[in-house]
Amino acid sequence: MKALLHNLYNKLASLTFGLWLLCGVMLFLAAGSFLQGEGSSINEVALLDWLREVPLRESWWLWISIGIIALLALNTLLCSIESLRTKWLKGSFLVRIAPQLLHLGFLFIMLAHLQSAYGGFKQVMQVEKGSAITFPDGSNVVFTDFAVTYSKMGMPTAYSATLNYRATGAFQSPAMLTAVISPNHPFFYQGHGIYIKDIAPPPMKAALVEVHKEPGAAMALAGGIIFTIANLILLARNREKSI
Amino acid sequence: MLPSVILCFPMKWLLCVSIGLYLFGGFRRSLFFAGVAAELVYLGFRGIELGRLPLIGPHDTLAFFSTSCALMTIPFLVSASLRDSNRFRIGASLLAAVTGLMALPFPAFNMPMPPILNTLWFELHVAMAFFAYALFGIGAILGILFLLAEEKKFLEMQYMAALVGFSFFSASMTSGGIWGYFAWGTYWLWTPKEFWTSILWLYYGTYLHLRLKGSRWEKTIAWGGIVGFGVTMFTYLGVSLLMKSSHSF
Numbered sequence: 001m002k003a004l005l006h007n008l009y010n011k012l013a014s015l016t017f018g019l020w021l022l023c024g025v026m027l028f029l030a031a032g033s034f035l036q037g038e039g040s041s042i043n044e045v046a047l048l049d050w051l052r053e054v055p056l057r058e059s060w061w062l063w064i065s066i067g068i069i070a071l072l073a074l075n076t077l078l079c080s081i082e083s084l085r086t087k088w089l090k091g092s093f094l095v096r097i098a099p100q101l102l103h104l105g106f107l108f109i110m111l112a113h114l115q116s117a118y119g120g121f122k123q124v125m126q127v128e129k130g131s132a133i134t135f136p137d138g139s140n141v142v143f144t145d146f147a148v149t150y151s152k153m154g155m156p157t158a159y160s161a162t163l164n165y166r167a168t169g170a171f172q173s174p175a176m177l178t179a180v181i182s183p184n185h186p187f188f189y190q191g192h193g194i195y196i197k198d199i200a201p202p203p204m205k206a207a208l209v210e211v212h213k214e215p216g217a218a219m220a221l222a223g224g225i226i227f228t229i230a231n232l233i234l235l236a237r238n239r240e241k242s243i
Numbered sequence: 244m245l246p247s248v249i250l251c252f253p254m255k256w257l258l259c260v261s262i263g264l265y266l267f268g269g270f271r272r273s274l275f276f277a278g279v280a281a282e283l284v285y286l287g288f289r290g291i292e293l294g295r296l297p298l299i300g301p302h303d304t305l306a307f308f309s310t311s312c313a314l315m316t317i318p319f320l321v322s323a324s325l326r327d328s329n330r331f332r333i334g335a336s337l338l339a340a341v342t343g344l345m346a347l348p349f350p351a352f353n354m355p356m357p358p359i360l361n362t363l364w365f366e367l368h369v370a371m372a373f374f375a376y377a378l379f380g381i382g383a384i385l386g387i388l389f390l391l392a393e394e395k396k397f398l399e400m401q402y403m404a405a406l407v408g409f410s411f412f413s414a415s416m417t418s419g420g421i422w423g424y425f426a427w428g429t430y431w432l433w434t435p436k437e438f439w440t441s442i443l444w445l446y447y448g449t450y451l452h453l454r455l456k457g458s459r460w461e462k463t464i465a466w467g468g469i470v471g472f473g474v475t476m477f478t479y480l481g482v483s484l485l486m487k488s489s490h491s492f
Contacts, residue, residue: 015452015455015456016456018452019449019452019453022445022448022449022452023449025445026442026445026446026449029438029441029442029445030438030439030442032433032438033435033438033439033442033482033486036433036434036435036438040433042433043429043432043433043434047433112430113431116429116431120429122428122429151355153354153355155354155355155357156358157355157356157358158358159358182358183358183359183361183426184358184359184361184362184364184422184425184426185425186425186428193424193428195426195427195428210428212428212429214424214428214429214430216430217424217430220420220430220431221417221420221421221430224413224416224417224420224421225417227413227417228410228413228414228417231409231410231413231414232410234406234410235406235407235410238403238406
């Protein structure tokens with residue numbers, strides 16, 4: 001039994017197994033890229049809701065990918081533990097730690113996807129002057145104005161919406177505050193982002209707005225930063241070696 | 244504002260001149276550098292005309308890709324291992340020339356930047372992706388040279404190209420995620436481009452790990468670098484031209 005467990009551990013912590021898993025993820029993601037039609041609702045709801053709602057014949061590639069990614073996460077973790085265990089006293093600290101930081105960044109990114117898949121939220125709505133978005137605590141964000149400028153060719157080059165809201169929190173004043181949203185400049189309120197996606201031409205005062213909740217964003221950013229830093233360490237070490 | 248005659252007329256000529264220099268003078272380092280200079284001036288003119296980095300539409304992206312290939316070649320051309328390799332110079336020049344040639348048939352769009360793309364995160368995201376693509380291309384050339392000559396230096400340099408390319412690509416994905424979060428409300432969308440971006444990222448992650456398997460795998464690694472460029476080109480052109488995505492041209 002002990003030998004069996006030992007073998008299983010070695011298998012799960014092996015580089016070859018990790019490489020096969022990586023190939024598997026690539027294969028099923030490639031299948032998914034061809035199978036996802038234009039009308040797919042995969043980006044309209046949280047991923048776990050999508051998986052629950054659509055029939056298996058549409059989502060099989062993602063179920064398999066998730067299964068392989070879970071194994072890959074385990075393999076990454078075990079490889080890192082093994083690497084640290086066997087090389088702890090060998091070489092410089094940076095050489096030992098950089099690949100493990102890369103692995104950590106990768107694991108953070110996977111966790112971020114899991115968080116977003118579970119708690120993500122998206123709602124699209126058309127708003128006009130005076131429209132309000134009501135949040136779970138009963139507070140409102142009210143749209144008060146819209147602005148748009150056009151190029152000579154008639155393309156909108158900039159547009160925005162002004163909204164009013166009350167600050168929340170025990171120590172904040174209940175005074176009405178104002179915020180302006182425009183493309184790439186959303187407004188964050190109670191863990192939700194309010195994004196302006198399109199605007200109606202004047203004299204209409206209306207816009208297409210999306211409300212998003214992306215609980216994995218901070219972890220994904222942390223993963224991306226850790227990964228990038230580890231990459232830079234690895235590059236610097238390689239450069240030193242080649243010099 | 245520069246007169247439009249200066250801006251429009253000589254520009255494509257500059258691109259043609261640089262392609263000519265890559266094609267017929269690439270075996271000489273000085274002529275290759277002249278080609279890079281001509282292409283940079285061309286991109287500079289496009290940038291002045293547009294008031295931003297020329298990164299939208301097939302013409303501008305292919306011209307940017309070609310310039311990236313040439314620019315990323317420079318550190319390899321001056322490196323001790325490849326300084327005297329005519330074959331590498333010719334291969335890298337061909338890569339820059341072919342990608343430049345591919346840009347020529349497409350019209351150069353002079354549309355204003357859509358507001359959603361008007362952010363530094365977008366420009367960083369795209370520019371770094373092209374630097375990565377260029378390095379993956381250089382890696383493929385080095386893989387071919389290794390298979391032809393079986394000289395270890397080509398494989399070493401292929402690894403360096405892939406590692407630096409992977410770093411650029413990872414940074415591009417991070418900046419793309421930040422842009423996506425502020426622009427679309429999410430750092431990730433399940434579209435064909437994102438699928439293939441992650442496939443490419445995982446592919447080069449696999450490639451970099453393959454090196455740990457030892458010297459018996461050298462030929463596989465060389466082939467890995469060559470096939471990787473195929474995956475790169477599909478991610479860039481195949482997905483943009485054949486599949487519907489938020490990243491389509």
